[in-house]
Amino acid sequence: MFAKGTGDGCGAIAPPSGSPPRVRFVRLLNEAHVTRPDEVVLQLLERHMPAAMLAVFDADAARDLYDRGKQLPGTPTRILVHDATGVTLNAPVLGPGGEPVLNVLSGTSRCGQPLVAKLLYDPASMAAEMQLCSALQLAPWDDPSAHPYFMARASVVGVQVDPDDRSGMAVARRHGALTALLMQRHPVCLAELPQLSGEVIARGARQLLCALTFLHAAHGAGESSWVHMDIKAANVLVSSSGDWLLSDFGSAVRDGGTVRTCTVEYLPPPKDQPNQSTPTVACKAYDFDMLLVLLNIEARKSGWKMALFEAGRRRVNRARLEAATDSLLQSTAFAESPTELREDFAERVRYIRAHSTLTHDKQAANAGHDD
Numbered sequence: 607m608f609a610k611g612t613g614d615g616c617g618a619i620a621p622p623s624g625s626p627p628r629v630r631f632v633r634l635l636n637e638a639h640v641t642r643p644d645e646v647v648l649q650l651l652e653r654h655m656p657a658a659m660l661a662v663f664d665a666d667a668a669r670d671l672y673d674r675g676k677q678l679p680g681t682p683t684r685i686l687v688h689d690a691t692g693v694t695l696n697a698p699v700l701g702p703g704g705e706p707v708l709n710v711l712s713g714t715s716r717c718g719q720p721l722v723a724k725l726l727y728d729p730a731s732m733a734a735e736m737q738l739c740s741a742l743q744l745a746p747w748d749d750p751s752a753h754p755y756f757m758a759r760a761s762v763v764g765v766q767v768d769p770d771d772r773s774g775m776a777v778a779r780r781h782g783a784l785t786a787l788l789m790q791r792h793p794v795c796l797a798e799l800p801q802l803s804g805e806v807i808a809r810g811a812r813q814l815l816c817a818l819t820f821l822h823a824a825h826g827a828g829e830s831s832w833v834h835m836d837i838k839a840a841n842v843l844v845s846s847s848g849d850w851l852l853s854d855f856g857s858a859v860r861d862g863g864t865v866r867t868c869t870v871e872y873l874p875p876p877k878d879q880p881n882q883s884t885p886t887v888a889c890k891a892y893d894f895d896m897l898l899v900l901l902n903i904e905a906r907k908s909g910w911k912m913a914l915f916e917a918g919r920r921r922v923n924r925a926r927l928e929a930a931t932d933s934l935l936q937s938t939a940f941a942e943s944p945t946e947l948r949e950d951f952a953e954r955v956r957y958i959r960a961h962s963t964l965t966h967d968k969q970a971a972n973a974g975h976d977d
């Protein structure tokens with residue numbers, strides 16, 4: 607066994623020992639110049655992510671997994687969370703592509719209900735997600751009735767991790783306030799599903815539009831409305847009854863506020879700023895853009911990049927998005943859909959488009975308002 611190391615990659619190489627997967631993993635880490643890996647991190651990875659440890663095949667991937675493992679809460683933190691909330695934290699959930707999502711842990715409630723705990727580290731994002739959950743009354747997470755507006759329910763819980771306890775959160779920077787969002791554990795996110803039928807996509811579109819309308823309504827006197835700013839299939843959870851629930855409010859800001867993060871890949875740059883890297887002012891029209899992109903992707907799950915990206919670029923192109931939206935109903939997903947469903951869906955798509963920057967490009971680029 608190693609002595610507890612600094613994890614900073616300095617010092618002499620200790621001979622790896624322990625189980626074969628650990629020995630192999632530590633050898634790869636040594637090749638990546640992490641010569642004294644932190645024992646706490648190694649134990650956490652072994653306990654909670656053994657498959658990921660085995661799946662690592664080169665030194666860079668080992669270092670990457672080790673660095674990500676530093677974010678896992680250690681045993682003292684898990685005990686603290688359990689004592690304060692009754693929640694047992696387990697391993698990270700698997701996100702799109704089967705990749706473990708380090709900040710989203712599966713767990714169980716005091717009464718044995720399966721849940722997900724999203725750990726919030728970044729103070730700005732933490733504040734936004736917390737504010738939004740209380741402003742929109744998404745809590746309590748375990749309310750058995752579905753949220754009427756197809757939003758993923760979440761309740762905020764917090765504990766204070768003792769700064770003297772180095773192993774509490776595996777690394778020093780994780781000390782202090784730890785906030786988590788508790789949520790129902792849903793079977794999948796939309797990004798994990800294969801090509802769906804037109805009927806399912808049309809139903810989901812209705813639900814996401816309902817969620818956006820709710821989110822975009824002003825909540826609280828004198829407050830501007832919220833803007834999601836990261837609508838994409840990985841942020842839509844699919845419930846056991848097949849409902850599409852809008853989730854991940856980590857990028858949400860008030861309308862007209864400064865954009866913190868968003869997935870630029872899915873956002874066509876404004877007409878007058880074709881090289882814009884990231885939008886700076888949040889506005890509702892961006893949410894409609896991203897919803898339009900999401901629906902185009904769902905309608906052509908295997909060929910969407912060809913349809914939406916310019917050759918050699920990795921960002922949705924405005925002209926291509928317009929053309930793809932025009933021919934959305936010609937995609938194979940809708941080939942067998944009855945006329946009534948097609949008409950209903952087409953009307954909804956027209957509405958989304960009318961509220962997107964495809965129609966309101968100028969306003970979005972300049973003022974941050976779409977109406």
Ligand SMILES: Nc1ncnc2c1ncn2[C@@H]1O[C@H](COP(=O)(O)OP(=O)(O)OP(=O)(O)O)[C@@H](O)[C@H]1O
Nearest residue numbers: 701702707710722789790791792795840841854856
């Ligand atoms: N309640 C849940 N039930 C099941 N899986 C979930 C749940 N919440 C999140 N996930 C999974 O974890 C992934 C990441 O969650 P989320 O998008 O909230 O966090 P994130 O780390 O902020 O992601 P991003 O990088 O998109 O900002 C989701 O795409 C989904 O696969």
Ligand SMILES: [Mg+2]
Nearest residue numbers: 836840841854
């Ligand atoms: Mg997300």
